[in-house]
Amino acid sequence: MTKTVMVVDDVPDVLTSIVQILDANQYKTIKAKDGQDCLEELKEEIPDVILLDIMMPGLTTQEILDDMDRDSRLAEVKIIFMTAIHLLEAEERGLLASQRVVDFIEKPFTIKRMLDAIEKNT
């Protein structure tokens, strides 16, 4: 069964590249350009996993996580962080506390690393 991946990144080149690569690797994709857009898209469709950039303008990552926690339909949705910040910093900010956060990919990363993370968690 085709798995659905939502990609949330405010940098258009990153967003487009990842979506294009996932499409080519037989994943169904949903694009979102920021946290607000992500929450809007989640009202329409529920992905298996979300690739979420944690340094975006607008809603904070914590706000996105909190909003998702309030929606029981999204209980099974997993999140993989993609970010330029250090793992320890994310840990200190408490971003890794959520059970739905299953992996943390530091930019720059190889596509193989990203595909392996998605494969493992869908």
Added chain:
Amino acid sequence: MGAEEETFNRIIEAIQNIGETGATIDELSEIVHLERHTLSKYLGQLRADGRLSYKRIGRAKVWFVSKAPLQHIFRLSEDEKTYTEKILSRILSDMPEGVLVMDFDYNILFMNRHLITIYGDCIGQKYYHAIFGALPESQSQSEIGGIIDSKAEEIEYHASDKSGRTLEIKARKAENPDGSSSIIVLISDTSEKVRREERIKHLSELHRLLGESVNRSYTMDQLCSTILENVRDVIGYDMGDILIYDPGTNTLTCSAEIGYPETEENRRKEEVENWKKSIVRAVNQRRGPSFIVFNKDERNKDGDELTSSSNNLAQEYNLKEMYVLPLRTKGESHGALLILTGSGRKLSEEDRSLIEGVSEEIAGGIAKIKAEEELRVKASAIEISINPVFMADMAGKLTYANPSFLEMWAYETEKEVLDRSCTEFWKQRADDDILAEVRGKGGWMGSLIGVRKDGSEFKTRLSTSLILGTKGPLQFVAVAESRFASGNKKGK
């Protein structure tokens, strides 16, 4: 000259002729031939002008020529001052800067309250001695000497006074109503301003250095030593260390130290190192800076790790204060900055907050060098790998090739292959397909026929992956399998 001014001069001359004992009104009346009540009126006017002053002896007043007419205002009680004197004395007293008047022999004729508070009442003393504690031939004299020698009407200069304050001095010549000249000197204590400027300069230097650490290939020890020196220039401490934390081994190592007395005894050195490490460990656990002022009577008391090690260190170096600042970037500890002061030095709150303000930047500099060192180690792994590894930009041009790649493709130097297209290094498959697949699917894995520099061919297997950065696709990395590189050299 008017008749009244002529009379004034006669009165002053008469008092001067009588000498230092001063003159009573009766004595003056006889000399200047004025009726007592007329003379009294003139004396009152001269006193109001500050040109004469009197001392009361019993019921009589003894008149003198005022040597410091302006100072006279401040010596009078409020009741004795005229309205104008009251206004003038208040203005001069409330001035936040020093005002001084001296004659051309450097005698101070007037000092306002601001200066009297700092230097005491120095009226009648020599300017250069009272302010600078200096001899006549000193530089301070020669600067003012420019006005006395009529070389300048006005001068402005900086000098240090006898207590080490940095003074900004502005002086100019002023004509007195009697035709003589005085020098008016405005004195501002700019020590704090100069100190602040110095601090800003050193802080800028520190910021510049930390910024540069990104681009310069400092070693960790070089960076830490330079930071310690710069921090010492900014806040002035006696001894200091930077200890670096290695999370891999969970150990602390002293990367740089400054100001410690030389000791040959290794065992002692080790003991001191251990105290420092204990202190840093304890402070890092608390995650915030720690400032300890040592009290001799309280030393050697039992306490926690921080207290006992601090006390040992304080006893060893006769410390007065210790400031330990954890060096952390967000989420990560890199070690700590240890600042120690002995006798005579104190770390103000401002000093501490200043350093705390740059601590994250210092930690950032250290983190960058740590990351660079880590990358260099990882890069060496690629360098010595038996698998050929190369990197190419999004157009497919080589940006890196490791020695195994050069060996397998039979090239001598990296220069020969860099900036050349991947398509030149293998055959059979349409290379654009590989690149297109890497761009489109994010990677490619498969077999291909490699082409050596001399044109000979070999089979290999290649695994490639696109690398995505914060702004989009950066380049791709490829690893070839060496075991497929068998034979098929042309002519063999």
